[in-house]
Amino acid sequence: MTGPAIVSRSLAGGLLGGMGKTGPRWFGTRSTATTLAALAVGELVADKLPFIPDRTTAGPLLGRFVGGGICGAAICLANDENPWLGALVGGLAATGAAFAGRELRRIGARKGKPDFMVALVEDVVAVGGGLSAIGALRSKLL
Numbered sequence: 565m566t567g568p569a570i571v572s573r574s575l576a577g578g579l580l581g582g583m584g585k586t587g588p589r590w591f592g593t594r595s596t597a598t599t600l601a602a603l604a605v606g607e608l609v610a611d612k613l614p615f616i617p618d619r620t621t622a623g624p625l626l627g628r629f630v631g632g633g634i635c636g637a638a639i640c641l642a643n644d645e646n647p648w649l650g651a652l653v654g655g656l657a658a659t660g661a662a663f664a665g666r667e668l669r670r671i672g673a674r675k676g677k678p679d680f681m682v683a684l685v686e687d688v689v690a691v692g693g694g695l696s697a698i699g700a701l702r703s704k705l706l
Contacts, residue, residue: 565600565603565604565606565607565631566604566607566608566687566690566691566694567631567632567635567654567658567661567690567694568591568600568604568631568634568635569597569600569601569603569604570691570694570695570698571591571635571638571639571694571698572591572592572593572596572597572600572601572638573597573600573601574698574702575591575592575597575638575639575642576592576593576594576596576597577597579698579702580639580642580643580698580701580702591634591638592638592642608687611683611687612679612680612683618666619662619665619666620662620663620666624662625659625662628658628659628661628662629655629656629658629659630655631658632654632655632656632657632658632659632661633651633652633654633655633658634651634654635654635658636649636650636651636652636653636654636655636657637650637651637654638650639654639701661690661693665686665690668682668685668686668689669682669683669686672685
């Protein structure tokens with residue numbers, strides 16, 4: 565939910581262009597951005613709980629692919645680019661990030677680091693990476 569929250573907030577704030585006449589305008593509204601931000605905070609908290617399933621199992625991985633796909637398509641629609649290509653790139657990026665996060669946790673566990681601390685580092689990387697990507701994309705668009 566971190567990626568969709570960041571992209572939605574960026575679109576709502578006009579940082580990545582406007583949704584134009586096509587596309588899911590709802591994704592770039594302040595109410596959607598606020599809802600997704602709340603869901604992202606909930607996910608960041610829930611992710612620390614021991615009974616939450618592995619992010620690379622079928623259900624969570626599909627959800628991440630779809631969320632990333634929506635982000636990629638929305639960014640492309642806002643900038644008159646091919647939304648299908650954006651959806652594919654966004655979905656693959658979210659899938660790759662899920663596996664990268666899992667590996668980060670495995671490395672931390674092998675080094676004896678508390679899972680909670682590794683998870684916090686992972687959260688910082690996710691939020692920081694998302695904001696950096698938006699910044700880089702924005703500078704390219706301007």
